[in-house]
Amino acid sequence: MTEVQEIRDIIVDFVRRTLPELKYQEIDTRQSMKELGATSIDILEVVSASMRKLNVKVPRDKLGELTCLDDLIQLLHTIVNEKATQ
């Protein structure tokens, strides 16, 4: 079972790589990526990089339902563990 913290670390790492200005900054995952200064293309970058790292797929329409990074972490956590139990 993949822990939430593990997924959080992966996502935060990709957020920092995509938005280098946040490299040394504490990232509050209760915020949306837009609040952190990301464009929609940055958001896709973070999601697709995280998907590849975790080897899962996220339906694109699910992305529209996400309001903050915690939502993305939770969504990926659910998908990763559903895949593991299949």
Add this chain to the structure above:
Amino acid sequence: MLRVGYENRAVVITGATRGIGLETALAFAQAGAHCYLTYRFGSADLDEVNCRFDTIGARLPRIVQCNASSEEETAQLFEEVKKEHDCVVAWVANVSNAQLVGDFDDYHKRALFQSIEASAWPLFDGIKQIKRVFGTYPRYAIGLSSAGAGQYLHNYDFMSASKNVMETLCRYANYRLYDEDIRINVVRGGMVQSESTRLTFGPAFAALTSELEIERYQLATREVADAIFGLCTGYMDAVRGEVISVDKGFHFFDTFMRIYSDKANTDA
């Protein structure tokens, strides 16, 4: 009878596991091509994609995860194609991605440049990469533009700007490569009934098109795909550096006055 033989020859199409990209791939596959389909998110059911090819008796495609706006990943894609083919006959840069703009506060230089990088540049990067990897240009290079390049579309500021960049560079690139064996064109597709349209404009858009009875003016994805394929059959080789509108002429009468005419005709 096509003038260009596609039997077991490579055709590469980005964003091709659904919508216009998939239909384009099927059109080429039906002519015998070995299609390379890229996808980024993989939300499409890949078994279903293969099944579409199987159903028409076509060779199954190679489906490759690739971010089309990444030069590195695009280079890897063509290296992969080179393992089986010595050239790419047709390169279709279908996928695009841009920041949607809700208001003027959304105007940011970085978002605009990212949009151009993801929506205009891949056509030309692909052409350059194919030349680098194979030593020859693709015989055909097609970029996908949209109605937004020429008229107002909801929240489409940066996508429209990106498509205009692609259309302009298509004309210039044709001049630059005039003596080479390549035909570069852009297909400006009209409003299609696709998931991409739904995701871009939202579910309310579909409801409104229905209410205004616009659906009859919308295109099926296959209609745009057939036009793309048509440009690559050899019969249209003198068409180069062009932006071809594929919308059944709708851009001319996509106006308030046409809505009035439709209503007047219905009421009469």
